[in-house]
Amino acid sequence: MIAVIGLVIGVVGGLLLQPTVPLELQPYLPIAVVAALDALFGGLRAMLDGIFDDRVFLISFLSNVVVAALIVFLGDQLGVGTQLSTAVVVVLGIRIFSNAASIRRHLFKA
């Protein structure tokens, strides 16, 4: 639960402080946000499954974001940045979808 509280504090702080993202990081933001969403949905599902774990949640969150950004960076260096971004979005999108479906089953029993 500590992780969720910390995350909420971070989000509120971010909304209040309005920090600016360095220009060099701008290209990786969309993918990083999608990766963060994936981690969020995974955490939510784990919570509903009753197996939520702070450590796993935060570390999967961090590694998701870092790996996603890294893949885009690598893709950019190799000249296949857009294709790799698409791949990452597809994979993460599938995961978000199936996690969301499982959350739906939990909540609505349908």
Place this chain on the structure above:
Amino acid sequence: MTPRHGSGEVQRSPDASMTLINEFYRRPLDPGYADAAARRAAGSEPRRTRRSTVGLVALAIGLGLGATAATLALRQPTTSVQEARELLESQIAQRSEEADATQADITAMTEQIATLQEDLLGDEGRPVSDQIDEVAVEAAVMPVTGRGLRLVLTDAPSDDPDVVDPMSRVQDVDLQIVVNGLWAAGAEAIAVNGQRLSAMTAIRSAGDAVLVDLVPLASPYTVEVVGDATHMQTELARAAAGQHLATLRTTFGIGVQLSSQSKLELPGTGLVTMYSARVPVTSADPVPEPGPAEGALDEGDVAGSAGPTGRDGT
């Protein structure tokens, strides 16, 4: 499982080539959660220390901040465009300041030249220096103060600020007609938005901007005229310029405000440009004309002759 007893090869699941996709569909949840839960159930999970808790909270706050910052940054897709625009704006401001500073230098130097001229001419050169002053006003070099008219032209108000009908804006032609009308009505000196008009000043347009003496101006355009206010007003009303102003007001909705002013201060251009010069013949001329005066005088001459074309400005 041994091939010897089986069908001759390893039993492959029919969807073996789609393991990646299956992996995602069947186990979308990070297996880490299940592992952690299993460890907890088994009681093998080490007790969490205070330090690792603090670390987790810090990590959570950092991730939340980062995610929010990223989302906020993405919601402003024009960041780079904005920065480029700000850079250009600052450059414009900087260059304008430089231009202003240079202009101030020019004005100061012109004053210095004038002082030096007076010193050089002394008392015996009084007629010459009077003539220089007179011509300098005409040539728009010197600042002028006096009674006169103030005419303010404003773009017609627009319903949609994005779509501007060029007909509803004050155009270079309008200013040209008005300024020419004012010269014809006996104006002694004219300035538009602080830009003093000399006979060599062009009024033209570049895109949407009206350029006076190559300086872009924007609505409202304040035309300040030094001269006999009453006389100019009547003359203007009688001339074509007056009719043009009336048309602008009634047909296009352009704001036209004419008022007489008791004191107007028009700046000088401070710019003396040598267009032609000649060496004075000392034997024929009892009073030798000094060089600088020659420049100013000839400026007047040239300006006088080039007047109509300069004022037409096209």
